[in-house]
Structures are given as structure tokens and as C-alpha cells.
Amino acid sequence: MGEVIRRIDKPLQVNPFRLSQPMGAALAFLGIDGCMPLMHGGMGCTSFTKVFLTRHFCEPIAIQTTAVTDVTAVLDGGDGSIVEAVKNITAKVTPSLIGLHSTGLTETKGDDLRGIASQIDYPMVYVHSPDYEGGLESGWGKTTCALIEQLVAPCQQGRRNKVVLLPHVSLTPIEVEKLKEFIAGFGFEVQALPDLSTSLDGHLGEKQSALSSGGITVEAIRELADAGLILSVGDSMRLSAEALLKKNATLCHRHFPHLQGLEATDQLAACLLEFSHRELPPAGVIRWRKRLQDTLLDCHFALGQTRVLLVGEPDFLSGAAQLLREAGSQIRLVLSSVDSPQLDRLTADTVLVGDLEEAEKRQQDFDLVVGNFHTEALARRFGKGLVLRGFPNWEVVGNQLRNDQLYEGGSAFLCEVANAAERSRHGH
Amino acid sequence: MAPKPKIRELLQESACSHNKSRSGACNAPKPGATTGGCAFEGAQITLFPFADAAHLVHGPITCLGASWETRLTGTSWPGRDLTQMGFTTGISTNDVVFGGEEKLRSAIDHIVHHYAPEAVFVYSTCVTAMIGDDIDSVCRKATEAHGLPVVPVHAPGFVGSKNLGSRLAGEAVLSQLIGTREPEKQTPFDINLIGEYNVTGDMWQYTPLLEELGIRLLSTLSGDGRVASIRTAHRARLNVLVCAKSLVSLPRQMQERYGIPFISVSFYGKRDTSASILAIAEALGDAELVQRARALIAREETLLEQKLEPYRKIFQGKKAVLNTGGNKSWSIASALQDLGLEVVATSVKKATEEDRYKARQYLGEQGVLMTEPGQEQARIIDQTGADLLLAGGRSLFTAIKKRIAFVDVNQEKKKSYGAYLGLLNLAEDLNNALHNPVFKNVARRAPWEK
Ligand code: SF4
Numbered sequence: 001m002g003e004v005i006r007r008i009d010k011p012l013q014v015n016p017f018r019l020s021q022p023m024g025a026a027l028a029f030l031g032i033d034g035c036m037p038l039m040h041g042g043m044g045c046t047s048f049t050k051v052f053l054t055r056h057f058c059e060p061i062a063i064q065t066t067a068v069t070d071v072t073a074v075l076d077g078g079d080g081s082i083v084e085a086v087k088n089i090t091a092k093v094t095p096s097l098i099g100l101h102s103t104g105l106t107e108t109k110g111d112d113l114r115g116i117a118s119q120i121d122y123p124m125v126y127v128h129s130p131d132y133e134g135g136l137e138s139g140w141g142k143t144t145c146a147l148i149e150q151l152v153a154p155c156q157q158g159r160r161n162k163v164v165l166l167p168h169v170s171l172t173p174i175e176v177e178k179l180k181e182f183i184a185g186f187g188f189e190v191q192a193l194p195d196l197s198t199s200l201d202g203h204l205g206e207k208q209s210a211l212s213s214g215g216i217t218v219e220a221i222r223e224l225a226d227a228g229l230i231l232s233v234g235d236s237m238r239l240s241a242e243a244l245l246k247k248n249a250t251l252c253h254r255h256f257p258h259l260q261g262l263e264a265t266d267q268l269a270a271c272l273l274e275f276s277h278r279e280l281p282p283a284g285v286i287r288w289r290k291r292l293q294d295t296l297l298d299c300h301f302a303l304g305q306t307r308v309l310l311v312g313e314p315d316f317l318s319g320a321a322q323l324l325r326e327a328g329s330q331i332r333l334v335l336s337s338v339d340s341p342q343l344d345r346l347t348a349d350t351v352l353v354g355d356l357e358e359a360e361k362r363q364q365d366f367d368l369v370v371g372n373f374h375t376e377a378l379a380r381r382f383g384k385g386l387v388l389r390g391f392p393n394w395e396v397v398g399n400q401l402r403n404d405q406l407y408e409g410g411s412a413f414l415c416e417v418a419n420a421a422e423r424s425r426h427g428h
Numbered sequence: 429m430a431p432k433p434k435i436r437e438l439l440q441e442s443a444c445s446h447n448k449s450r451s452g453a454c455n456a457p458k459p460g461a462t463t464g465g466c467a468f469e470g471a472q473i474t475l476f477p478f479a480d481a482a483h484l485v486h487g488p489i490t491c492l493g494a495s496w497e498t499r500l501t502g503t504s505w506p507g508r509d510l511t512q513m514g515f516t517t518g519i520s521t522n523d524v525v526f527g528g529e530e531k532l533r534s535a536i537d538h539i540v541h542h543y544a545p546e547a548v549f550v551y552s553t554c555v556t557a558m559i560g561d562d563i564d565s566v567c568r569k570a571t572e573a574h575g576l577p578v579v580p581v582h583a584p585g586f587v588g589s590k591n592l593g594s595r596l597a598g599e600a601v602l603s604q605l606i607g608t609r610e611p612e613k614q615t616p617f618d619i620n621l622i623g624e625y626n627v628t629g630d631m632w633q634y635t636p637l638l639e640e641l642g643i644r645l646l647s648t649l650s651g652d653g654r655v656a657s658i659r660t661a662h663r664a665r666l667n668v669l670v671c672a673k674s675l676v677s678l679p680r681q682m683q684e685r686y687g688i689p690f691i692s693v694s695f696y697g698k699r700d701t702s703a704s705i706l707a708i709a710e711a712l713g714d715a716e717l718v719q720r721a722r723a724l725i726a727r728e729e730t731l732l733e734q735k736l737e738p739y740r741k742i743f744q745g746k747k748a749v750l751n752t753g754g755n756k757s758w759s760i761a762s763a764l765q766d767l768g769l770e771v772v773a774t775s776v777k778k779a780t781e782e783d784r785y786k787a788r789q790y791l792g793e794q795g796v797l798m799t800e801p802g803q804e805q806a807r808i809i810d811q812t813g814a815d816l817l818l819a820g821g822r823s824l825f826t827a828i829k830k831r832i833a834f835v836d837v838n839q840e841k842k843k844s845y846g847a848y849l850g851l852l853n854l855a856e857d858l859n860n861a862l863h864n865p866v867f868k869n870v871a872r873r874a875p876w877e878k
Pocket of ligand 1: 041042043044045046048105466467468469487490491552553554555584585586
């Protein structure tokens with residue numbers, strides 16, 4: 001275990017890759033069927049978020065703004081613009097839920113979201129997500145928590161064969177789908193919250209829709225506590241799991257920091273065998289485990305000599321680092337957008353909360369970068385190998401189709417990184 | 429240091445013909461029914477292409493985090509391209525409570541020390557405006573300490589739209605930079621290009637032609653721009669405003685202050701490009717220059733016609749429906765017509781009176797001006813037998829249902845459609861779309877669908 005630097009003494013961020021809490025909140029609301037995320041702040045925050053997510057997912061993004069102005073910011077405690085926004089939204093569409101989330105501006109004003117939401121006669125969940133703290137992960141996590149606290153009906157007992165999956169924000173739509181399939185393969189009924197697997201992927205024909213479509217239904221969220229097992233993936237989802245446990249004390253909970261690599265997937269499989277009282281997983285799972293073993297060996301030579309820089313959100317970093325380590329990659333530097341307990345668990349020489357200027361300073365330490373679109377310029381400038389992962393990823397297509405999780409996704413990811421490392425070693 | 433610009437005054441912009449219909453009330457965005465960026469974004473779009481300046485966003489991560497490295501604004505600046513870098517104070521809870529001025533001061537120091545820019549633009553945003561950081565004073569002191577312009581840009585998002593932000597950015601440039609340095613030399617044909625951001629290298633499609641005529645770009649706001657040259661902009665003979673109503677207050681004020689006349693032009697399509705080149709030459713008031721311009725236009729148009737020849741046959745008789753916003757509703761229409769397509773309908777939803785007028789001019793009496801394009805376009809495709817839909821991604825499915833070709837006009841552009849040569853790029857893209865079987869292929873029914 002190397003050093004973890006949680007704070008760099010610097011008055012600014014240069015080439016930042018941290019993303020905002022309200023964006024994470026909006027994204028979580030988009031994982032609900034028929035939801036309209038309503039961002040409480042200046043219209044620009046919403047516009048940036050909409051454009052950002054549209055470009056990332058290549059899907060239309062439903063989101064509205066309370067359009068706070070310099071005038072209303074002073075005169076209005078938020079009630080005016082929120083009530084007005086709900087009126088204008090519901091005049092045009094009928095969302096199953098309005099997902100109210102704040103920004104730095106309205107938190108600075110100190111708007112009482114809870115008070116306002118309670119006065120509005122429309123299904124609504126509110127969450128405080130100022131952008132001067134936290135990041136994408138915490139915005140997503142807080143929103144999941146709020147959805148559970150404000151919507152889920154308490155119950156005393158649950159159905160043993162129902163599993164609630166709480167996936168962190170960096171899991172792509174296909175990854176959530178693969179996790180659900182994996183769990184279902186052991187005979188469980190699975191609900192994911194939030195569920196981007198069905199809402200931000202594969203939507204030909206519904207592009208005109210003004211609301212999110214697909215995703216978990218509000219009805220299904222209300223009944224979430226009627227389950228046997230909670231599986232939280234990523235440390236940002238721990239609070240959500242705890243919130244759900246409060247709704248039903250008989251629920252079992254298993255936490256996974258991530259689900260990448262042989263060891264983590266083995267742990268999930270063991271857990272599912274235990275709860276399903278089965279001896280063996282489905283045949284396909286056994287086959288994929290063998291393939292991953294094989295891939296680990298096939299890639300170990302290329303990866304063993306590769307010094308890696310990982311950039312992204314903590315829950316993503318912990319999985320990617322583990323998987324690459326299993327094949328022997330040297331994780332030289334990990335750059336995290338925000339602080340997280342995950343950072344202490346990472347096997348890396350240096351772990352740092354910071355910006356891409358820090359990576360530039362340390363560019364001699366690595367040969368290959370795994371990170372988002374903003375790392376491309378860095379990789380090109382210094383002639384490093386590059387594997388694009390994380391938000392945003394604007395310039396390549398197929399973000400929704402890339403699966404790095406479990407035995408199957410792990411195999412694909414390792415091959416991709418190993419090939420990229422070889423290519424860059426040979427100067428392509 | 430100049431006081432903060434008077435926002436209300438800017439909203440009452442007089443040189444703006446479309447302004448009559450836009451009185452105060454419509455400037456307030458409607459909660460729950462608003463799309464479009466904030467004033468900060470407008471300011472950023474207007475100033476970011478200055479590649480020799482650093483752009484420091486004083487606010488929480490939202491404002492810069494989702495907006496840097498989003499536009500390809502080409503620059504020939506030989507140094508490190510600061511337009512593709514992001515700087516933000518990324519203020520935290522602590523700064524909100526105790527103020528962010530100290531942090532801002534050190535951030536400017538860090539930038540000057542590590543990146544040696546020609547100037548630093550400091551953008552205020554909603555939160556830092558709300559907590560009342562005195563950005564002016566920080567910038568004034570930094571200007572003195574570092575001996576280079578540190579320019580405050582007061583366009584926090586919540587004061588209004590992108591357009592207003594552009595004006596506020598223009599205001600900052602006018603009050604802080606223009607007229608603060610003398611050019612090394614002057615020519616009778618010095619112009620400023622205003623409102624051209626050189627996205628995908630658009631301006632490089634026509635500036636070589638201007639240069640060939642002996643017209644010199646003294647400065648630009650701000651495509652391929654330099655702070656060092658915008659400081660000398662007051663010595664230009666003519667201001668040329670490119671497709672940007674939002675910045676019209678700047679040349680108007682420069683006319684009042686420095687007696688520089690201005691014209692509005694567009695370099696979209698053949699006719700507009702030719703007309704614009706001629707208009708610039710005429711405005712510079714030199715008979716010989718006008719003659720040279722006419723000769724150059726004739727040469728370029730002939731050259732273009734030759735290159736377009738193979739496309740002409742393909743586009744002949746093809747009909748297009750255009751669903752996009754702002755000046756694109758007529759400028760793209762004009763370019764399509766230059767290529768020989770018939771534009772049967774264009775969207776004027778949310779268009780200004782001026783845009784509407786121009787759209788009518790280009791489309792003629794037969795053309796449909798759609799006010800609710802989302803609902804109308806499918807019907808119009810049926811009625812006119814259109815072959816091509818140019819619209820934003822949301823309309824893709826309409827094209828698929830109607831089994832016609834589609835071009836996403838709102839997508840972040842990758843190549844230039846500007847001026848004469850850009851028209852060839854557009855022609856090539858349209859040709860590819862018209863011949864792409866994908867729209868029909870994906871419309872296939874699955875075997876299990878009734
Ligand atoms: S509306 Fe305000 S807080 Fe939001 S992006 Fe614009 S300037 Fe930043």
C-alpha cells in the first residue's frame with residue numbers, strides 16, 4: 001500500500017475531472033421510469049448537465065430547471081420558482097415523479113426544500129446537492145438515499161428470493177444489466193435502484209419522449225423493502241443500504257466495494273450461492289470464470305510491464321485497480337475526483353485527490369492512462385497509451401455497450417488494456 | 429477599473445432590430461419550461477477562443493466541470509493552447525462561508541506563475557456573485573502585481589441567457605482591453621472580426637481570401653484570437669460582425685467611441701459568403717479593392733461550381749425539411765439551396781422577427797415556416813415527399829418512421845461548413861446521408877413483431 005494524499009495545497013483546479021453533485025442527482029433520477037429531474041438553480045447548470053449527459057449517452061435527456069434569476073434569488077425563498085416550475089412541467093407532461101435537487105446557488109440562499117416539497121401536491125422527492133461539496137458519486141448516492149427514505153414503504157418481513165441491487169454511478173447501463181442477469185441466474189428476482197440499464201440505453205422509437213423512460217418504476221421503489229437481500233456496490237451506496245435497512249430490519253445486507261476481477265466476483269458468487277442455497281452457479285458463470293482465469297494469464301505479460309495511471313470516481317477506481325492488479329499491472333498513480341474510504345483500500349504507489357495538472361507533473365511515472373475524455377489530451381501530449389473510461393466520454397461511441405464487471409466483463413477489459421499498452425509501446 | 433456593466437441597459441440594446449419585440453418580461457426564463465444556457469456560458473463562448481489568455485472560473489465545479497474542452501475552436505497560437513484547458517477555483521463549503529477572494533487571488537498567482545498567459549479572464553458565477561466576492565478589487569490588484577491584464581467578467585449565470593452573457597463579455601473586453609495598446613503598424617484595410625469563434629476552423633475558410641485582397645485582420649473577438657491584438661482594436665477601419673446579434677452592442681459602442689463603422693455579415697453558403705466579402709470591400713471604401721473583390725468572388729464561385737458539379741445531379745429535385753433554431757434556420761437553408769436542394773420547410777419556433785423574416789426571404793412564399801416543428805415535420809414530410817430531414821437528435825425517429833435520410837444539425841460540429849470550401853464538406857455529408865441505407869435498415873420489423 002502506497003501513500004494516500006487527500007488534500008493538495010492548491011487554490012484552484014487545473015483541468016478538473018471532478019463532476020458536480022447536482023449532475024449525479026439528476027442522473028439518479030433518470031434511472032426512474034417517467035421521472036422529471038428538476039434542478040433548483042440557475043438555468044445554466046441544467047443546460048450544461050443536459051448537454052453533457054446527452055453527448056455521453058447519445059440519448060435524449062429529460063431534465064428541467066427552476067431557472068432562478070438574480071432577482072428571484074434575492075426575493076424568493078425557492079417556493080415561488082419551484083411551485084411555478086412544477087405547474088409548468090405538469091401542464092405539458094405527467095411525470096410519475098418530480099426529482100427536486102438543489103445546486104450551490106440555492107443552497108447558499110438556504111432554501112427549505114423539505115418545507116416546499118411538503119406543500120406541493122405532486123409526487124416529489126427532494127435532495128440537497130450543492131455543487132460546492134461532494135461530486136458525481138455523492139449526488140447519486142444521496143439521491144438514492146432520498147428516494148428510499150421518502151418513498152419506500154416500511155415492512156416487517158420480506159420475500160427471500162427478492163434482491164435489491166444498489167449500483168454506484170460509474171456502472172454503465174450494460175454493466176447494471178449484466179449484474180442483474182448474474183444475480184437472476186441464481187434464481188432471484190432483482191430490482192436495481194437507480195436503474196439506468198433500461199432507461200439510458202437502447203431506446204429507438206422513444207426518442208421524442210419528454211420524460212425518462214425505462215428504469216425502475218415508482219411503484220417498484222415503494223415496495224423495495226419487501227425483499228430478502230440488499231446488495232450495495234460501491235462505498236457511495238452504503239448510506240442507501242442503511243436507509244433501506246431502516247425500512248425493514250429483517251433484510252440482509254452485503255456490501256461490495258466493487259465487482260471487478262476474479263476475487264470480487266467470487267465473493268458475489270459465494271454470497272448468491274449462500275442465499276439461494278445452491279451448490280453451483282449457472283453453467284455460463286462457470287465457463288466465464290475459466291475464461292477470466294485464462295485471460296489473466298494471457299494478459300499478464302503485457303500488463304505486468306505496464307505502469308498505469310487511473311483517473312476517475314472512487315468507486316470506479318477501486319474496481320479497475322483491483323482487476324488490473326490481478327493481472328500484475330503496476331498501478332503507479334491513482335487520481336480520484338473526491339475523497340472516499342475506497343482510497344485506503346487501493347493497491348497503488350500513490351493515490352491522490354486532485355486534478356489533471358497533478359498527472360501532468362508526474363507523467364514520467366506511467367505509460368498508460370485509464371480515464372475519461374479529458375485524459376485524452378494528456379495521453380496524446382506525452383505519448384501514453386489510453387483506455388477511455390468514466391464520465392464524460394464524448395468522442396467514442398459505444399459507452400453503453402462496454403462491460404468491465406464480473407468474470408465476463410473483466411476478461412474484455414483486461415484484453416483491451418493489454419492491447420492498448422502493447423500498441424503504445426510500439427509507438428502507435 | 430470600470431464599474432460593473434448595467435445589465436438592464438444591455439437588455440435594451442438599440443442597434444438590435446429584433447429587440448422591439450423582446451421587452452423586459454420575456455427575458456426572465458420560465459421555471460420548469462426553459463432550455464438554453466446561462467449568461468456565464470455565453471461569456472465563456474465569447475472569450476474562450478483567446479488562446480493566449482487563461483480563463484479562470486470563480487465558482488463551484490458545475491460551471492467549468494461540464495463545460496471545458498467542449499468546443500473545437502481552432503487556434504494558430506504557437507504556445508500551449510489555453511482554450512483547451514480548464515481553470516477553476518472550485519470553491520468549497522468553506523469558501524461559501526468565509527468568502528473566496530483569498531483563494532481567487534492565489535489562483536491567479538498560480539496561473540501566472542505556471543502558465544505565463546498574456547492575460548487572465550476571471551468569470552464570476554452564481555455562487556460567487558451571491559456571496560459577494562469583490563472580484564473587481566482582486567483583479568485590479570492582480571493586474572498591478574503581475575503587470576498584465578486580469579479582466580473580471582461579470583456574467584454570473586442567473587442574470588440571464590447566453591446572449592446576454594456574450595454581451596457582458598463584449599462589455600468587459602471593451603472596458604478593459606480595447607484601446608490599451610497601439611498596433612505596431614496600421615493599414616487602410618484593417619478590420620476586426622467580431623462574433624466569429626472559429627469553431628471547427630470556420631473562419632480559416634474565408635480569412636485567407638480576405639488576406640489575399642489585402643484586408644488585414646487587426647484583431648478578432650475571439651476566433652483564433654489574441655489578447656495582445658484585441659487591445660489594439662480601436663485602430664481598425666471597420667468592424668465586421670459575423671452572425672452574432674448578441675454582440676451587436678460592442679461595434680455600436682466602438683462606433684460611438686472611436687468612429688469605427690460596422691457591418692453584419694454571414695459566411696454560410698455561397699451567396700452569403702460572396703455578398704459578405706463584397707460588403708467588407710465596399711465598406712472599406714476603396715474602388716480598387718471592390719474590383720479585386722469582385723474578381724476574387726467570380727474566381728471562387730467558378731471553382732466551387734466545378735467542384736460541386738458531381739453533387740448537382742444527386743441533389744437535383746431533392747427536398748429537405750430543416751428543423752433547427754436561431755440563425756441556423758435560414759443560414760443552413762441558404763447553404764442547402766446553394767447546393768441545389770429545395771428547402772420545403774424550416775423551423776421558426778422561438779425565432780426572432782429578424783430570423784423569421786430572413787427565413788421567409790430564403791424559402792419564398794411556398795416554404796413552410798414551422799412554429800411547432802415537433803408536431804408538424806412528419807406531416808410536412810408526407811405532404812411534400814421530402815427526402816431529407818435535418819434536425820436535432822430527438823427527431824431521428826421521425827426520419828426513420830418516414831424512411832428518409834437524416835442529418836443531425838445540432839450535433840457538435842467536427843468539420844467546417846463555412847464559406848465556399850465548407851459547402852463542399854456539407855455537400856459530402858448530405859450525399860453520404862442520402863445514400864446511407866441505415867435509416868431504412870433500422871426500421872426493419874423484428875420477426876416477432878406484428
Ligand atoms: S447558472 Fe450559475 S451556477 Fe449554473 S452553470 Fe451558470 S453560472 Fe454556474
